[in-house]
Amino acid sequence: MPNLYDSYVQVNILVLYATHCFPTKCIFSVSHYRLFPTSLGQVISKFSVRELHISFTQGYRRTMQWGQTFLPSPPGAELWVWFQDTVTDVDVTWKELTNVLSGIFCASLNFIDSTNTVQPSASFKPLGVGNVTDQRFLRYAVLPREVVCTENLTPWKKAGYTSDLCQDWQCKSTAWELRQTLNVVFDLHSSGQSKREWSLFKMFSRTLTEACPLASSSKVDVTDNPQGELFELSPATPMLSQAVVLGNRRTYSQRVETCCALYFTESAMCQATGCRRGRSTPWCTTTTRTGPSPSSCWTPCPGTCVSTSHTLTVTSKGRDNKPSYIHYQPSKDRLRPHLLEMLVQLPPNSVIEVTVQFERALLKWTEYTPDPNHGFYVGSSVISALVPSVVAMDTNSTQERPLFSSFFPCKEESSYFMQVYTEPLLVNLPTPDFSMPYNVICLTCTVVAVGYGFLYNFLTSTFQVEEPSPGLAKRLANIICRLRGVPLL
Amino acid sequence: MAAPLTLLLIVAVTIRAVLFRSSLADLISERVEVVSPLNAWKRVVEGLALLDLGVSPYAGDVFHETPLIIYFFHFVIDYAEIVFMMADALTAVALYIAVKDYNKIVFRKQKYALEANRYPLNCQQLFRTPKEMYYIPLKVAMFYLLNPFTILSCVAKSTCGLNNAVIALFILCTIKGSALMSAIFLALATYQSIYPLTLFAPALLYLLQRLYIPVNWRRPSFWLFTTQYAFMYLGSLCVMVCLSFFLLSSWDFLSSVYGFILSVPDLTPNIGLFWYFFAEMFEHFRLFFICVFQINVFFYTIPLSIKLKEHPFFLIFMQIAIISIFKSYPTVGDIALYMAFLPAWNHLYRFLRNIFLVSVVLLACSALFPVLWHLWIYAGSANSNFYYAITLLFNVAQILMVSDYFYAYLRREHHLTHGLYLKRKDGSEATLVLK
Numbered sequence: 016m017p018n019l020y021d022s023y024v025q026v027n028i029l030v031l032y033a034t035h036c037f038p039t040k041c042i043f044s045v046s047h048y049r050l051f052p053t054s055l056g057q058v059i060s061k062f063s064v065r066e067l068h069i070s071f072t073q074g075y076r077r078t079m080q081w082g083q084t085f086l087p088s089p090p091g092a093e094l095w096v097w098f099q100d101t102v103t104d105v106d107v108t109w110k111e112l113t114n115v116l117s118g119i120f121c122a123s124l125n126f127i128d129s130t131n132t133v134q135p136s137a138s139f140k141p142l143g144v145g146n147v148t149d150q151r152f153l154r155y156a157v158l159p160r161e162v163v164c165t166e167n168l169t170p171w172k173k174a175g176y177t178s179d180l181c182q183d184w185q186c187k188s189t190a191w192e193l194r195q196t197l198n199v200v201f202d203l204h205s206s207g208q209s210k211r212e213w214s215l216f217k218m219f220s221r222t223l224t225e226a227c228p229l230a231s232s233s234k235v236d237v238t239d240n241p242q243g244e245l246f247e248l249s250p251a252t253p254m255l256s257q258a259v260v261l262g263n264r265r266t267y268s269q270r271v272e273t274c275c276a277l278y279f280t281e282s283a284m285c286q287a288t289g290c291r292r293g294r295s296t297p298w299c300t301t302t303t304r305t306g307p308s309p310s311s312c313w314t315p316c317p318g319t320c321v322s323t324s325h326t327l328t329v330t331s332k333g334r335d336n337k338p339s340y341i342h343y344q345p346s347k348d349r350l351r352p353h354l355l356e357m358l359v360q361l362p363p364n365s366v367i368e369v370t371v372q373f374e375r376a377l378l379k380w381t382e383y384t385p386d387p388n389h390g391f392y393v394g395s396s397v398i399s400a401l402v403p404s405v406v407a408m409d410t411n412s413t414q415e416r417p418l419f420s421s422f423f424p425c426k427e428e429s430s431y432f433m434q435v436y437t438e439p440l441l442v443n444l445p446t447p448d449f450s451m452p453y454n455v456i457c458l459t460c461t462v463v464a465v466g467y468g469f470l471y472n473f474l475t476s477t478f479q480v481e482e483p484s485p486g487l488a489k490r491l492a493n494i495i496c497r498l499r500g501v502p503l504l
Numbered sequence: 505m506a507a508p509l510t511l512l513l514i515v516a517v518t519i520r521a522v523l524f525r526s527s528l529a530d531l532i533s534e535r536v537e538v539v540s541p542l543n544a545w546k547r548v549v550e551g552l553a554l555l556d557l558g559v560s561p562y563a564g565d566v567f568h569e570t571p572l573i574i575y576f577f578h579f580v581i582d583y584a585e586i587v588f589m590m591a592d593a594l595t596a597v598a599l600y601i602a603v604k605d606y607n608k609i610v611f612r613k614q615k616y617a618l619e620a621n622r623y624p625l626n627c628q629q630l631f632r633t634p635k636e637m638y639y640i641p642l643k644v645a646m647f648y649l650l651n652p653f654t655i656l657s658c659v660a661k662s663t664c665g666l667n668n669a670v671i672a673l674f675i676l677c678t679i680k681g682s683a684l685m686s687a688i689f690l691a692l693a694t695y696q697s698i699y700p701l702t703l704f705a706p707a708l709l710y711l712l713q714r715l716y717i718p719v720n721w722r723r724p725s726f727w728l729f730t731t732q733y734a735f736m737y738l739g740s741l742c743v744m745v746c747l748s749f750f751l752l753s754s755w756d757f758l759s760s761v762y763g764f765i766l767s768v769p770d771l772t773p774n775i776g777l778f779w780y781f782f783a784e785m786f787e788h789f790r791l792f793f794i795c796v797f798q799i800n801v802f803f804y805t806i807p808l809s810i811k812l813k814e815h816p817f818f819l820i821f822m823q824i825a826i827i828s829i830f831k832s833y834p835t836v837g838d839i840a841l842y843m844a845f846l847p848a849w850n851h852l853y854r855f856l857r858n859i860f861l862v863s864v865v866l867l868a869c870s871a872l873f874p875v876l877w878h879l880w881i882y883a884g885s886a887n888s889n890f891y892y893a894i895t896l897l898f899n900v901a902q903i904l905m906v907s908d909y910f911y912a913y914l915r916r917e918h919h920l921t922h923g924l925y926l927k928r929k930d931g932s933e934a935t936l937v938l939k
Contacts, residue, residue, distance in 0.1 A: 323546065323566065325553030343557055345564020348769055353564075377771045377888075380784050445881060447888045452784040455892070459781040462896050462903070463800060466829070469907035474807045476938035478918040480926055 023074035024163050025198035027086045030059060030067040030191065054119045055193070062112045063099040065152070066141050071122060073163040075438055076200070086196055089395035089436040092122055092161035097141050098152040109154045121166035127156040131394070133354045136342050138399045140432075159392035159439035168197075326372035329357070332365045349382075361400065369396075375444050383446060393440040402433045508642055509600060513593050516649035520592070523659045524585050533660040537873050540833035541770045542568050542697070545584070545661035548577055562756035568764045570696060571748035571757050573663060588658050591669040595841075596645040598672035602679045603848050604641040606817055609679075611637065624923035630916060632851055643847035648840065652870075657837030664837030667696050671703075671841065675820060678707045681714050683733055691740035695748075698765055699827040702802055705809040706823055708733055710816035719813050766798055768832050773891060775873070776834040777899055780892045801830045818913055821845045825906040829899055839902070846909075855912035858904055865901035869894050 059067065070088035094113065102108050109132065117124035136150045201218055216222050324343050329336045338357035346353040361367055384391075485493070485504075493503045523529060532538060533545055541547065551567035551574055554560070561567040561574060580587050614632060617623060623631075648654055657664050674689035686707055693700035708730060709719060717725050748757055764770070771783045778797060785793060804826055812819040821842060828838035853859075872894050879886035915936065926936065 323550045323553075324557065325550050341557060343554075343559060345554065345559065345566060347563075348565045377773060377779070377783055379771065379782070379787075381787060445888065447780065447783045451889065452786070455780055455784040458896055459777050462777060462899050463797075463830075465900060466903040466907075467800075469903065470804060470808075470910070472938060473907065473910050473914060474811050478915065478936045479939045481935045481937045 023072075023076045023081075023198070023200040025070065025072040025076075025086075025088055025196075026163060026167055027070045027088060027194070027196040027198070028055075028068075029086075029194040030055065030064070058112065058115050058119065059191075062108050062115075063102050064096055064112070065099050066097040068095050069093070069116065069120065071120075071161060071163045071167050074200075081200060086198075087434050087436050089157055089159070089397075090439050091157060091159035091392070091394070092124060093155075093157045094124060094127065095139060095153065095155040098154075100149065100152060102152065105152060105154065113156070119169065121164070121169055122161055123158065126158055129351055130349060131158065131352055132156045133344075133352060135354065135356060137340070137356050137358065138397050138434075157394040159394050323372055323374075324355070326370070327355070328370045329359055329367065330370075331362055331367040336360065336362075336367065348376075375442065377445050377447065380447060380449065380452060383444075383449075387444070387446045387449075390441040390443045393442055395436040395439050397434060397436055399432065399434045402431060505604075505642065509597070509645060512642070512646055512649060513596065516592065516596070516655075517589055519650075519655060520589050520658050521585075523655065529659055532656055533662075535656070535660065535874070536773050536877070537775050537836055538656045538660045539662045540774050540835050541772055542765065542833045543663040543667070543835065543837075545663070548573065548663065549581075552577060552581060560752065560754065560756060562752075562754075562760040565760075565770070568761055569663060570761055571751040572695070572744065573666075575751055584661055588661050588665050591665045592649060592654060592658050595665070595669045595672040596649045598669070598676040599648055599844055600641045600645040602672070602676040603644045603845075605679050606848070607637045607640060623920055626924045627920055630851075630920060630924060636851065640847055640850065643850075644844055647847055648844035651840045651843060653836035653840040653843070657835065657840060662835060662837055664835050667693065668837060668841045670696065671700060671824070674700075674703070674707070678710050678820075679817075681711065683711055684736055686711070687733060687736035688740045691737055691744060694741060695744045697831070698762055699801055699831050702805045702823050702827065703820060704734075704737060705805050706812075706816045706819040709809060709813055709819065713814075713816060765832055767794060773877075773888070773895075774833055774835065775895055775898055776829075776831065777895065778832050780888065780895070783888075797830070798832070801827060815913070815917075818849075821848075822906065822910065825902070829902050829906070842906075849909055849913070852909065852912035852916055855915045856908050857911065858908045862901050862905040862908065865897060866905070869898040869901065873898075 058064070070086070070093045072088050072090050072093075075090065094116065096109065096112065098105055098108060106129070110128070113124045113127040116122075133155050134150055134153060135155055139153060139155060214222075324345065327341075329338055336359060338359045340356075340358040342354070342356040344351075344354040355371070357369075359367065359369075484490075489504055496503050523532075539545070547567050548569055551561035551569060554563065554567065555574065555578075577584070611632065611634065618631075654665075670689055670693045674686055674693055677685035677689055690700060690703060690707060693703070711733065712719055712726065712729060715729065717723075717729055720726055745758075749755060768778050768782055771779045773779050781793070781797075782790065805823065808819055808822055812822070824845075825842040828834055828842055831838065873891070876886055876890040876894055880888055880891050918936070
């Protein structure tokens with residue numbers, strides 16, 4: 016990997032399963048492992064997974080400058096899974112699945128447990144053909160602290176960019192779909208070139224010599240930057256077309272479009288003084304010119320913060336914007352995190368602020384991470400919205416390219432589904448002094464013993480007249496008298 | 505005496521009303537010395553908000569009040585400030601009447617003992633006079649209402665004020681001799697937080713004394729009354745627990761309220777001893793030390809009851825003090841309750857040995873608590889050890905004060921039996937020691 020200064024890396028893996036496949040026919044045949052990684056296939060069949068989404072992201076995506084990413088994902092590692100309805104104990108299966116995936120992807124997914132797993136009810140819908148909405152089979156977890164490393168790409172050694180696996184050899188209908196994306200932002204200026212030119216060789220230290228041997232077709236799409244200067248493509252391509260995508264007329268030729276018509280941007284902020292109380296404020300700026308769009312906003316809060324739902328306020332344009340539906344699940348200490356889901360109407364051209372107050376808890380000595388003063392990460396908020404689509408794309412050229420069509424809406428629909436993540440927050444918790452366990456135990460037990468000592472003394476002793484103690488000479492004489500057996504002085 | 509009491513109530517209510525309207529109210533309601541996870545007003549509001557959202561208030565770990573409190577505040581949430589002011593006023597009036605009646609009983613007993621010549625001849629200085637006892641009830645009410653700890657607790661709307669009111673009513677009913685009402689209020693106090701269970705013994709002793717039943721375990725009359733009182737107490741407690749179950753249709757509140765008090769999962773700093781101890785404790789020993797610390801609150805009851813069986817009112821004071829010091833989530837409101845009794849022991853002044861040290865340490869610690877908290881949490885220049893040290897010192901001072909009063913009481917009783925100026929065998933002046 017080249018030097019990624021001031022950059023952003025995102026790896027997405029998505030496995031979808033079609034429901035019209037009967038269970039008896041959905042056993043993987045060995046031949047399909049030519050395209051599909053064996054490890055993933057075994058995991059999916061063993062744990063009866065309907066849909067699996069994993070993403071690893073590192074860095075902060077400057078959405079305003081770089082545009083929207085194709086598959087949004089939060090910083091860190093995110094995993095959400097829809098299980099089949101044949102699964103009897105979802106939590107146990109989830110735990111086993113996370114452990115196995117942690118081994119496959121060489122990531123610390125085994126840290127996913129009940130304290131960071133939630134069951135969202137409205138924000139996450141199955142993206143496959145299946146239309147199941149039984150939330151009992153959905154589990155979502157995010158680890159904001161995970162970093163991305165090349166070992167996470169281990170299963171890629173077996174699979175290609177995308178593959179559809181078929182039910183029958185004629186490939187009439189889809190059974191499984193695997194999508195793997197790698198999203199990297201390079202900063203070309205740091206490579207020391209004064210000229211604004213780039214090439215695949217400069218970025219990846221190798222050129223494309225041939226198509227992917229496993230795929231039936233490989234395409235490279237390049238897009239232009241409409242705000243910036245135009246550039247020439249070398250070698251030139253014959254296909255050049257224009258279309259209106261997401262409201263903007265773009266010239267593209269086998270391009271990978273960077274969406275620059277932002278419908279909304281998201282941010283998050285944690286306001287606090289000291290390390291006692293705070294307010295978590297994810298906010299969202301809409302730039303739509305059309306009417307309000309319904310969106311579901313989901314805010315997580317770790318169990319280390321005691322969040323209060325009665326302090327929840329949603330304001331847009333300075334006025335209260337009451338959510339029409341609130342699903343709130345308060346956290347249980349050391350068992351499960353907070354879950355807050357709301358259905359809010361986003362008015363156009365406005366800033367919407369959601370504020371929740373929380374209190375920071377003092378944890379047990381053993382519950383702090385090895386670097387406790389770094390802080391604890393609060394996962395990203397998710398906003399899922401139905402955004403009104405302005406104009407679709409020309410559908411003729413996209414029939415053969417399912418990947419392209421899944422990224423951009425190319426049907427004449429009134430609205431399409433969009434999901435945006437905020438950045439995670441870093442919360443500073445008050446820490447005890449870690450060098451002091453023995454001292455603290457001793458001192459506290461001393462105080463308790465002082466209380467016990469006083470009370471014991473007064474309860475068991477009585478008042479007596481004190482005999483004065485004789486002088487030293489007399490005491491020595493008394494000792495001798497006792498030895499002799501004569502009466503004392 | 506009604507006029508000075510009314511004047512006192514008006515002054516107290518005015519001070520509280522002024523503070524409620526000022527900007528200090530929000531600041532005070534967030535202080536950890538004044539509110540704890542058990543009785544914070546914010547958590548009551550959160551519980552009611554959760555109930556409105558359709559979620560059980562005990563689903564999360566925020567709300568630890570009993571269902572009767574939810575039910576009560578469901579109706580009076582808009583008048584919360586008035587409720588807390590009235591609770592304070594009720595406590596003060598109850599303590600006033602209780603101490604007044606107790607003084608009458610004390611004076612009557614002293615008169616009978618004098619007529620029976622039971623006191624030695626040189627003890628006149630130790631006798632209590634009506635002149636000295638006249639203003640004690642008013643002083644008790646004043647000590648409660650004008651105590652800065654009580655005012656802070658009321659302005660913060662901590663439900664500790666309601667608990668204090670229940671305990672004060674329990675004391676009043678016990679002194680008046682009504683066993684049933686005393687049992688009901690004691691059950692209510694126990695239902696709110698478990699620790700008033702230890703007040704069962706002093707209440708029983710007082711009622712036995714009042715009914716002239718000797719405290720002798722061989723006598724059937726003793727057992728008869730004890731069973732009656734225990735039955736009334738346990739019956740009221742069962743009724744309250746079952747009523748709570750029917751209010752919310754679940755037993756969740758048992759683990760959220762009593763499980764929380766006994767197992768101390770929340771380590772929010774407060775003025776007690778538990779938080780830092782269990783923050784630094786290894787998991788392996790946690791259960792053992794939880795048991796040790798909780799037993800520590802309860803196991804002084806029997807020895808103290810045996811020693812002070814002739815003096816149950818002082819025993820009530822000692823028990824309330826021990827609960828306030830050693831409970832799992834103490835606040836300054838608990839301290840204010842037993843401090844209100846101190847004017848009733850004015851006659852012990854000559855035997856108190858450490859009162860200057862104790863009062864200075866208590867004042868200094870009360871001033872240092874907010875300073876060191878700010879330095880730890882906001883300025884970041886101190887750490888938790890500073891606040892913890894002041895907590896330790898505060899508790900040592902309280903223990904010293906309580907044991908000092910105990911010593912003085914025992915010493916006065918000794919002098920009333922053996923004479924004030926004791927002489928040794930050779931006629932020179934003697935000193936008394938505990939052996």
